[in-house]
Amino acid sequence: MTRQAFLLSLPALLLVCLFGVVMFSFAEISLLSMKPGAAVFSGPPSLANYERLLASSGAWRAVATTMRLSFIITVLCIVAGYPLARVLARSPSASLRRFVLFCLVGTFLSGGVTRAYAWLIILGNRGIINRGLEAFGLPTLKLLNNEFAVVVSVLNFVLPFFVMTLFGALKTIPATLEDASRNLGASPMRTFLHVTLPLSIPGLAVSTSLCFAMSLGAFLFPQMLGGGRVQVLATAIYERIQASYNIPEAAALAFLFFILVIVILVVTGLLRRLVGRRFAGDPA
Amino acid sequence: MKLARRNLLKAGATLIAAASIMAVPSMASAADKVVRVLTFGSTWEKVIKPLAPKFKEQTGYEIVPVIENSSAEGLAKLQASRANPGVDVWFTGEAIAMRAATDKDLFLPLPKDKIPNLANVMPGAVNDKFVAFWYFPTGIVYRPDLVPGGKITAWSDLFKPAMKNKVALPAPTVYPGRTILITALLNGGSEDNVKPGIEFLAKHKDDIAMFHSSDSNARKALASGEISAMIGSPSAVKALKDDGIPAAMTSPKPTPLIFEGMMMVNNGNPDGAAAFINASMSDEWQKFMTDVYNLAPVNKNVKPAEALVAVLPTPENAVKFDEAKINEKLGAWTEEFNAAVAK
Numbered sequence: 090m091t092r093q094a095f096l097l098s099l100p101a102l103l104l105v106c107l108f109g110v111v112m113f114s115f116a117e118i119s120l121l122s123m124k125p126g127a128a129v130f131s132g133p134p135s136l137a138n139y140e141r142l143l144a145s146s147g148a149w150r151a152v153a154t155t156m157r158l159s160f161i162i163t164v165l166c167i168v169a170g171y172p173l174a175r176v177l178a179r180s181p182s183a184s185l186r187r188f189v190l191f192c193l194v195g196t197f198l199s200g201g202v203t204r205a206y207a208w209l210i211i212l213g214n215r216g217i218i219n220r221g222l223e224a225f226g227l228p229t230l231k232l233l234n235n236e237f238a239v240v241v242s243v244l245n246f247v248l249p250f251f252v253m254t255l256f257g258a259l260k261t262i263p264a265t266l267e268d269a270s271r272n273l274g275a276s277p278m279r280t281f282l283h284v285t286l287p288l289s290i291p292g293l294a295v296s297t298s299l300c301f302a303m304s305l306g307a308f309l310f311p312q313m314l315g316g317g318r319v320q321v322l323a324t325a326i327y328e329r330i331q332a333s334y335n336i337p338e339a340a341a342l343a344f345l346f347f348i349l350v351i352v353i354l355v356v357t358g359l360l361r362r363l364v365g366r367r368f369a370g371d372p373a
Numbered sequence: 374m375k376l377a378r379r380n381l382l383k384a385g386a387t388l389i390a391a392a393s394i395m396a397v398p399s400m401a402s403a404a405d406k407v408v409r410v411l412t413f414g415s416t417w418e419k420v421i422k423p424l425a426p427k428f429k430e431q432t433g434y435e436i437v438p439v440i441e442n443s444s445a446e447g448l449a450k451l452q453a454s455r456a457n458p459g460v461d462v463w464f465t466g467e468a469i470a471m472r473a474a475t476d477k478d479l480f481l482p483l484p485k486d487k488i489p490n491l492a493n494v495m496p497g498a499v500n501d502k503f504v505a506f507w508y509f510p511t512g513i514v515y516r517p518d519l520v521p522g523g524k525i526t527a528w529s530d531l532f533k534p535a536m537k538n539k540v541a542l543p544a545p546t547v548y549p550g551r552t553i554l555i556t557a558l559l560n561g562g563s564e565d566n567v568k569p570g571i572e573f574l575a576k577h578k579d580d581i582a583m584f585h586s587s588d589s590n591a592r593k594a595l596a597s598g599e600i601s602a603m604i605g606s607p608s609a610v611k612a613l614k615d616d617g618i619p620a621a622m623t624s625p626k627p628t629p630l631i632f633e634g635m636m637m638v639n640n641g642n643p644d645g646a647a648a649f650i651n652a653s654m655s656d657e658w659q660k661f662m663t664d665v666y667n668l669a670p671v672n673k674n675v676k677p678a679e680a681l682v683a684v685l686p687t688p689e690n691a692v693k694f695d696e697a698k699i700n701e702k703l704g705a706w707t708e709e710f711n712a713a714v715a716k
Contacts, residue, residue, distance in 0.1 A: 126701035127475040128448060147708045150715070213599045214538070214582075231538060233599070234583040317544045317584025320715040328711075331445045331546035331586075333704025334472055 112347060119341035123334075130337045138341035148342060151325040152349070158236065158321065159304035162244050166300045167293070169244070170251040174296075175285075177252065178259035193249040201246065205313040208242045209233065212314075234316020242310040251300045258292020259285075294361040298354065305350055322346045406432075408645035411439045411447050411638075412464040415608075420662050424652075432648045444469040445546075451638060455479050458638050461646040467632040468549045468696040468703075470503035474636075481637040487647035490654035490672070497693070498632055498671040505634035506653055507668035510686050511543075511551050512624035514605035514613075516595060527625045528559055531602060537580045541591040541603040544584045545707040550699050551629050552584070552604060553706050558627045564698055567706055575713035584714060595620070606631075607681050611667035614680075624686035630693050634671075 120134035142148045173189055180186050196204075211217050212232040219229040232238060262285065270280040308323035315324070326346065329339040412421065417438040425436040441447035444465040451458050455478065463480075465473065473480055482501050485491055491499055498505040513531065517523045521535045531540045542552045550567075557563060557570030574581075582600045585591040591603045596618050603609070605622070613620035635653065637646045652658055659670035663678040669685060670677060677685060 125704070126472060126697060128452070128472045129476050145708070147711050150712075209594075209599075210597075213594075213597065215598050312586055313590065316582065317586060318578070318715050320711055328546060328707060329704070330449065331443065332549075332707040333700075334445055334448065334469070335704055336449065 112344070115340045115347075116344050118337055119344050121337045123337050125333070128334055138338045139345070142338065142341055142345060147320070148325065148345075151320045151322050154319065155305055155321040155323075158240060158243070158319075159301050161240055162247065162304040163297055163301045165240070165244050166248055166251045167297060170248055170255060170296070170300075171293070173248075174252045174255035174259055177256045178262075179264070193252055196245065196249050201309045204245060205242060205309055208238065208245070208310075208314055212238050212241070233314065234318065236315070236319055238314040238316075239307075239311045239319050239321075242314050243304055243307045246307070246310065247300045247303045250303060251296045254296035254299055255289070255292050258295065259289055261292075262288045290367075291361065291365040294357070294364055298357045298361065301357070302350060302354065305346075305353070322349075406434045406645065407437050408434045408462065408642065408649045409437045409439055409460045409640070410462045410464070410649060411441050411451070411460040412462075413442075414440045416464060416666075419665050420658075423665075424658055424661060428649070428652055432652070434645050434648055436649065448473050451479060452476065458640045460638050461640045461642045462649050463636045463638050464506070465503075465633070465636060466549065467503060467505065467634070468699050470634070470636055471696050472700045474500075474502045479639055481639050481643060481646075483637060483650065484643060484647050487644070488651045488654065490651050493656075493672045493674055494654055495671050495673050498634070503634055503636050504650060504654065505632035505671045507634070507662060507666070508630050508632045508671060509606040509608065509668045510624045510628045510630055510684065510691065511548050511555075511604055511606060512622050512628045512684065512686065513602055514592075514595065514609045514620060514622045515602035516598070516619060517621050518619050519598060519601035524621075525602060525623055528555065532577050532580060536601065538582045539601040540581055541583050541585050541594060541600045542574075542581055543588070543591070543604055544586045545703060545710050547586060547588060548604070548629075548631060549696075550694075550703050550706055551631075553710060554629065554694060554699075555604070555627060558692070564694055567702075567709075571706070571709050571713050574710065578714040607667040607669075607684050610684065611680065622684040624684055624690055626686075626690040627692040628686040628690050630686075630691055632671075 117134075118130070119138055120136070121130040121132055122135065122137055123130040173193075176189050177186055180189075199207075209216075213219070214229065214233070216232070218232060222229055266284055266288070267280050270284045271277070275283065306323060307321065308327065311319045311321045311324050312327070315321075320328075322342070323346075326339050326342050329335050329342060410417075410421065417440065421436060421438065429435050439460055441450070441464070447463055447465060448469060451460065451463060458479065463473075480502050483491070483499070483504060488504075491504065494504060498508065513525050513528070515525050519539070520530075521533075525531070530536065545553055552574070553567050553570045554564065555570070556573045557567040560569035560573045562569035583591070583594070585594075585603070588605065588609065591600070591605065592609050592612060594600045595603055595609075596613055596616065607622055610620045610622045635650055637643065637650070640646075654672055656672060656674050659672040659675040662668065663670045663675065663681060667678055667681050669681060676682075
């Protein structure tokens with residue numbers, strides 16, 4: 090690395106170091122303990138918080154719910170996001186591309202809280218969907234304060250990130266390869282399955298990892314739209330501080346969460362390399 | 374593009390100069406008499422902000438608000454910056470205040486000689502480190518236009534089939550543990566045995582619209598008609614009525630009373646903090662608070678607002694819990710509650 094390159098990357102390196110310091114202080118606090126009813130935590134350092142968490146059915150339930158919802162959201166992201174990214178990358182209609190881009194950027198620009206309130210209005214007992222059902226004489230549905238509301242709202246949040254990331258990857262696939270396939274007699278579906286999809290898998294792996302990681306850390310939407318019934322890891326950490334002010338245990342849970350995310354990212358990174366080698370010849 | 378060392382130095386010098394310019398006003402204001410108050414947004418807007426100009430005239434102190442979303446968040450911030458908390462007075466509920474009082478370095482005992490208005494405070498609303506600004510019942514706030522018969526009179530009304538998916542109950546972290554405690558008392562339990570309450574909530578979990586983690590979110594749901602009733606305070610009734618939405622409140626047996634108030638932070642400005650707390654306990658501030666906020670005054674000389682009198686519980690319906698016990702057990706209760714109602 091040249092001196093200039095080092096100087097240019099210094100701010101980013103300092104930022105990464107700062108994250109490291111934060112995680113270290115989390116780990117340090119997580120070894121302390123707190124007397125019930127007090128506000129001061131103290132030593133000696135021990136692994137008691139970790140032992141308690143690993144034996145807690147509530148913590149494991151939060152892990153299971155987080156993983157399950159993140160998986161569902163990621164699958165839905167692929168199903169809904171891939172066609173959108175493809176439209177953005179390949180549609181011959183400029184107005185359609187602009188429309189999709191406008192919708193995605195519009196979603197980007199509206200903040201999380203705004204979107205959460207919007208979903209409260211849409212999914213509520215008196216929301217647009219239930220009023221529509223009532224207008225047709227159909228029974229209303231309980232769409233709010235449950236996992237459904239959380240999945241829909243988090244999906245709405247992560248979908249633009251997924252689509253924009255995948256769009257970049259799809260854009261790099263030469264259209265001439267698809268044209269060649271079509272000229273050699275392959276149907277559009279066969280061209281997609283045998284040319285476009287394999288070449289897009291490295292990009293798909295990156296956008297899927299991003300989508301999964303973002304879903305894992307979701308807090309606002311489960312908190313606002315889960316109705317107190319959807320306990321994910323982020324809300325479980327928050328609750329430990331709000332209910333018992335047990336910052337050492339919350340720090341331990343946050344640190345375990347961090348390790349879980351690292352493990353998932355390492356595994357997905359390895360998978361990405363494998364599919365990259367298999368389908369694109371290069372690591373993704 | 375090459376970035377020469379000279380250009381980097383220039384950029385650094387410019388940044389330092391800009392930072393110095395920005396620092397000038399804050400250095401100048403440090404010389405002024407200021408009392409910094411960590412409080413809730415609605416308390417600042419509705420109660421303190423309108424009274425601040427007169428307070429400055431009378432005492433010379435300018436009130437600078439620092440907004441917190443919850444008491445626990447406020448305490449975490451104060452502890453994280455304990456060497457220089459930057460706040461002189463902290464607003465919190467009684468339960469967290471009792472917890473915070475164990476932090477002997479961060480919170481100061483109230484200097485009673487500098488707060489003469491403490492003499493007018495009702496018994497039970499003040500201790501060595503905490504004084505309540507107000508108290509309120511956590512009863513049933515409802516929309517008369519949306520509930521069957523237009524009226525709710527008992528806790529059991531909330532669990533009738535006609536109210537299915539129309540009721541919001543606070544999660545254990547809101548109004549610390551009150552949902553669990555009320556249902557425990559209704560089902561033969563007590564502060565020492567909340568199991569009957571949690572079992573009751575588990576049985577009715579699908580009848581409840583939401584276990585809300587924010588009072589204002591539940592109030593918005595009530596305003597929109599998403600729900601018809603919630604456990605809440607008289608200030609919620611006032612806020613809804615001020616917006617032209619029909620609202621009423623009832624305080625059946627058992628209705629818990631909650632005290633919320635202030636603690637003095639060890640921030641090097643005990644005189645400013647004492648001046649603020651003394652003003653808060655004055656007849657004038659207490660009268661203003663009860664009229665605009667619809668919460669009960671702790672000053673014995675001040676009568677509760679007219680709108681409030683009708684919803685305050687009778688002495689036999691009111692119940693006061695042991696906050697120290699709640700502090701000690703709330704974490705475990707929350708775990709049990711989540712196991713019963715959450716997925």
